[in-house]
Amino acid sequence: MKERVLLPSYMKTFSCVGSACEDSCCVGWTVELDKRIYKKYKNIKHAELTSKLNKGMKRIKDASASNSKYAYFVMDQQKRCPMLNEENLCSIQLNLGEEMLSPVCTTYPKILNRKGTEFELSAKLSCPEVTRLALLNPTGIEFEQSEYDLNPSWAINSVNGAQSIGGSDISWNLREFSIDIIQCRNLSVSDRMIFLGLFMNRLQVLVDKKQYESIQLLIDEYRSKLGNKNYISSLENIADNLPMQIKTLLELIMLRRKLGISNQRYLDCFESMLKGLDLDRSQEIEIRDIEEKYLFNYQEYFVPFFSDHEYIFENYLVNYIFESMFPKMDTNQIFEQYIKMSVIYAMLKMHFVGISGQDKGITIDLAIKLIQSFTRVIDHYPSYLKGLVEIITNHGFDTVAHIAALLKDRNVTSERIH
Template sequence: MKWNGKRMKEKVLLPSYMKTFSCIGNACEDSCCVGWTVALDKKIYKKYKNIRHEELTGKFNKGIKRIKGTTASDAKYAYFIMDQQKRCPMLNEENLCGIQLNLGEEMLSPVCTTYPRILNTRGSEFELSAKLSCPEITRLALLNPGGIEFDQTEYEVKSSWAINTVNDAQSIEGDDIFWNLREFAIDIIQNRNLSVSDRMIFLGIFMNKLQDVVEKKQYGSIQLLIDEYRSKLGNRDYVSSLENIADNIPMQIKTLLEIIMLRRKLGINSQRYIDCFDNMIMGLDLDLSQEIEIRDIEEKYLFNFKEYFVPFLNEHEYIFENYLVNYIFENMFPKINTEQIFQQYIKMSVIYAMLKMHFVGISGQNKGVTTDLAIKLIQSFTRVIDHYPSYLKGLIEIVTINGFDTVAHIASLLKDRTITSERLDLMNN
């Protein structure tokens, strides 16, 4: 790839919300320069060390630390040392970046100048999306009732942006397979004839079959598999059978309790997420000083679900749909070159199931959910997942250690309880 100067126009596939995004700076409710480790590559590190500037030179000398040992690389060569308030040393009192103010945007590190954007390439194709750990992106991406749409358009790509390159296995037959797979995954999640939980379950059934095909390296039959399951997605009888899959509330609560223990063990310090986490605890009437039994929570969990969460879900199901579509696009899901198709699906399912359990608890504490509260939870939860790798790893281990990593178990973990008039009467009595 050749860059002509610092910027160039490229044909880029992007969700429509990226066309209107711009950083809102110090008006943002959660600074991306607070609480995060900002990595510096070797090139920008040397530039910073050679700068002579009345305000910044001292900050560069005191605020940057080299990464040494086997973990060091040209891409991750050093990092900014956060102060006692977990703030980047380059931030001024107005929460604006001193580097950008004094030296210009071109002197920002690739991490800083790219975030929250995610620029992926596969071959000569560019894709641009963004992280939901940014509050403004979360609003733009999730609050569109019409769903996320995609456009291929000319877009100004900066040479300083970090690029993630995805290389599919050379043995895969046909350049269109990757695109067809992901297009079908998005079509499943955007199929509003099904509840979001049933869409995820259908996707899991398909991914499990795809895993078999990829393991046998039968790449030529992937399109046939897509066609088969696209037909099933349009089959009313098959789709209706998904509604008969039973939920497993005790398993969901057991998983939730282990999440709580994991959060306490890791000591996550993102205040926005801690606020949401504490709300979840209070909304479930949990006393963490005592041993908690699943049966002690089940009644409260189901009450919150029925009384407070379901009304919000029924009116704003598109938020959860958009969340999953953005996840699929941002992560280039599924990556068939890894041959770990179903493991990728498990990761996606665990994140979504955990997020939904947070919603159930928080809805009880707040006697419902507003869109502002939903944005705060999703954004802060995404930030923690992205920037505390041990948290996500621990979440996945909870599922695998308990043997919940089969199609049937994941379905039970994802499944929403169907609230019928008969069941409402039973739950109210």
């Protein structure tokens, strides 16, 4: 069906690369089936597929079952979908056509959001091809309204309860301004995130008081601040908190080991991070030693890459804001959404700093591998993200000041670390 859709420009060129993909979406996680497609699969009479389907599917019979999550494919010993053939191609699609795929398989990595009659289409960075298309444009992500052929079987995320003022949806104004902040290249990316946090903190106050009529005035106030040189300079003077960052990093390591995450691409990156920070040694390591190694990697290897490729991190955040519909106004937990976004970004940056030390620098291919695999783990291991946020909240770090200190980049222009 043809619909008018708002989308980032990279979606116009995206197509699945199939068996050429370096991290197949049919390997390593559960493929869920809705009730409609499960019933269809049970009734298929096909020489090759009938036996595979009957052996591969399993009903969900606990309290989590629903029409949309009715069954799933049981992965084989290599954690591959049982419907994959030797060439890593889906035998259902090959034999029966795309229309016989489950909504999850048909949709991924696309994200289709709907507010009322309006559609938005983006994609998850857990797909390597999307990651390349979305992040490697130095001019930044642009958006456009376009006629787009939406597949009726795609899963749709419907958002309700948006706050309106004078008949207009204020949630879009907020998201548009959030993207404007992240794309403001007069600031470093960390300072853009801090600015966004200050704004979200004020927004939370208005939401708590149900003063929705004041939200546009708040947007106007902070848009003015975004162009105020004195205000921008005050952000640059905020100090980082390296001990806090290292403490959070160490708890991240313990969390990963506790959860037993198995995605090999991410584990490769995770192990490189440990080696790059000398955290793979068996003997006791002093916090001071970790800080020195972290700062050395940061200055010698991470900053040179970041200075030339800051747009990658900007594009990452812009895509996150758009596909997650941040900030969602159908919930009162505005600042909590910002904390989640900040923790994800801060953890990603810490991975980069560690890995850069192991590889004595960062390449584009390595950056794509890390961002894609980290996003895949965050998206598909909910307990990992939950644990990351709990690390922050359990230590009382969930304030504007603490998040700013966690995000803040170290100014290394005036010092050298040897």
